[in-house]
Structures are given as structure tokens and as C-alpha cells.
Amino acid sequence: MSRFFSARYANLTPYTPGEQPQNRRYIKLNTNESPFPPSPGVAKAVEAESRKLELYSNPECVKLRAGMAEVYGLDPDQIVMGNGSDEVLNFAFMAFADEEHPLAFADITYGFYPVFAQVNRIPFTEIPLKEDFSLDPADYVGVHKTVVIANPNAPTGLYLPLEDIERIVKRNPDNVVIVDEAYVDFGGESAVTLLDRYENLLVVGTFSKSRSMAGARLGFGFGSKKLIADLNTLRYSTNPYNINRLTDAAGVAALEENGYYMDNCKIIIENRAWTTEQLRALGFCVLDSRTNFVFAESPQIGGKELYLKLKERGILVRHFDKDRLRNFNRITIGTKEQMQTLIETITEITEATKP
Numbered sequence: 001m002s003r004f005f006s007a008r009y010a011n012l013t014p015y016t017p018g019e020q021p022q023n024r025r026y027i028k029l030n031t032n033e034s035p036f037p038p039s040p041g042v043a044k045a046v047e048a049e050s051r052k053l054e055l056y057s058n059p060e061c062v063k064l065r066a067g068m069a070e071v072y073g074l075d076p077d078q079i080v081m082g083n084g085s086d087e088v089l090n091f092a093f094m095a096f097a098d099e100e101h102p103l104a105f106a107d108i109t110y111g112f113y114p115v116f117a118q119v120n121r122i123p124f125t126e127i128p129l130k131e132d133f134s135l136d137p138a139d140y141v142g143v144h145k146t147v148v149i150a151n152p153n154a155p156t157g158l159y160l161p162l163e164d165i166e167r168i169v170k171r172n173p174d175n176v177v178i179v180d181e182a183y184v185d186f187g188g189e190s191a192v193t194l195l196d197r198y199e200n201l202l203v204v205g206t207f208s209k210s211r212s213m214a215g216a217r218l219g220f221g222f223g224s225k226k227l228i229a230d231l232n233t234l235r236y237s238t239n240p241y242n243i244n245r246l247t248d249a250a251g252v253a254a255l256e257e258n259g260y261y262m263d264n265c266k267i268i269i270e271n272r273a274w275t276t277e278q279l280r281a282l283g284f285c286v287l288d289s290r291t292n293f294v295f296a297e298s299p300q301i302g303g304k305e306l307y308l309k310l311k312e313r314g315i316l317v318r319h320f321d322k323d324r325l326r327n328f329n330r331i332t333i334g335t336k337e338q339m340q341t342l343i344e345t346i347t348e349i350t351e352a353t354k355p
């Protein structure tokens, strides 16, 4: 730390992104990216747009929000676009949480929530998940806090039914409830249908997972026009050009080929079912996932050890060195071929470590 670094941030623990190794080609199952490239129209749109990079991007993302409005059945003024959903989440924390509206989220959930809380100096409470990693909605009813729920959750993959989300939104009328739906396209039901009825609901989503665009950085927030206007106040106070021209064009093109992405989600869901079945046959405990990853625990080998042995053999998965998570690995669902290689490799590793 330099002697110039503000004391305000001296105790900040930054987020640790998953490894992105550049030295070797791995089967990359560690950061929940899509194994499929963006749809064909995306490359064309980006190529054409690259000739206009001397001009600033459109801060209102008019075309992109119109496309989103059509796909999701909303008014464009109910939509804000962000540089990844991480940026939308950060804006939402800045806008809707403070000393009077502290944050509440699960003890096991997306690792960025405590970081965004700290960087914005917002007090937060971590509410423990149950022993089986499920979330008890009763813990959030009437908490009088700004609630953040990843649904489905990460890294567990577990999904909370929409009626439970609704109960939490309904019973915290004086706070915003933020539902982070990064994985909803892999088998969940979106809370977007509740927006008509609840002015305190903010739904956040991303193009990073189901739409194969993690590298483009494109996320979104849906809410009442007033909530979205608040988020725009912060966006225009930090970076109105948060969506660059290439990403804007890529997003518009992707929405025109939305069926391609929804078909890919079906393939991921099939591969997830296959992988879950195979891992369970090997004795693994695998949580019921509604995401593009599975969270799995080996009966005979520790999470860290399995992670290291897979890495040696060219497969990257994610291991969290944290209480309650240590014995597990989070494994992204890739193509069928990648999953077959994973299962073969895990079989070899566990055979070799049999007592």
C-alpha cells in the first residue's frame, strides 16, 4: 500500500476473481462462462461498430433497451444497463443501502456482496443458510434491511421458488429487495413478473452466463421507473458511457438471435443432468442445481485436493477455501464432451486415491 492510499479503504478486502490462466489451455470449468461462442450476428455487429469507435457510445442505450423491453415485456424506462451486472449491483448498493438501510444477505452467496458493501461503507448482516445450504425465507421476512438474494444462489446452485421471493419483497415494504438472477435462464423463474405489483423490487441480470458474453461486460437492472431513475442518477455521476459501442452493438445483435441462447441453455440443462447423475454414481454429494454449474463434494477426497489434481490434468474448477465450502468444488457445466472428460478424469483420480 502506498502512503497515499486513503485510510477509507485501508481495510478493504477486494474480490478474488476465478483464475484466467494465459499459459496453458485448460478445460475451463471455473468461472461459469458459456462453452458456446456468441451468436453469428454478434461478430458482424461488433465488426461494423468497430469503424465508429472515434465516437462516444450512446449513454441511453436506446436500441439495446428497446430490445430488452421487447424480450422481457417491460417499458424501456424500467431498464438500466450496466458494465456487467456487477456494476448494476454496485449502483444498487450505493442507491438503496446506507446506515439506515443496512444490507442483509446470506453467509454463503456471491462473494462480491460484502465487497460492494465495504467499498461503499454500508453495514451488512450475513444470514446463515440452513445446514443443507437452503435459504429460509422466514429469516428475511420483515428484517427492515435492504435484502440481496442471488436466485438461483451461487455457489450452491439452489433455487428459491418465486412465491418465497414474493413473500420477502412484500414483507419488506420500506426497503428495496434486490434479486440477482445471473443464472435464472438455466431453469429458474424470473421475478420480473412481480415488478407490476412491488415498487421495492429490483431484478438484476447479466449477458455473461446464458448469453455467452462474459468478456463484453453487459448486465441489466429491472425495476419501477423511479428505482431505475435513481440508478441512472448514480450512473450519470460516475460513467454515463459505461456501455461501450462494441458491447452495445453486441447486445442488440444477441437479442435479435435470442433463440440461439435459449437453445444453448437447454443443452446446458441436459449436460447438467448428465453430470449430476455421473457424479452421484461416483458417490459424490451434488446439490440440486438450477444454474450452469454444480456444487459437489467427493466422499473420499478433499475439495482442495480434487481441485489441484484436476488442474494438473488440465481441468480447472473452482474451490472456495472457506468454512462449510471447503469439501466442495463448483464445476461449470460445459459441452457434453468436456463433461465426459471431466467424469473420466475424476474417475481416474478417485480410483488412484481409493484406500
Ligand SMILES: *Cc1c(COP(=O)(O)O)cnc(C)c1O
Pocket: 032, 083, 084, 085, 086, 087, 110, 150, 153, 154, 180, 182, 205, 206, 207, 208, 214, 217, 218, 219
Ligand atoms: C457471475 C455473477 C454475476 C455478475 O456477472 P457480470 O459478469 O458482472 O454480469 C452476478 N451475480 C452472480 C451471482 C454471479 O454469479
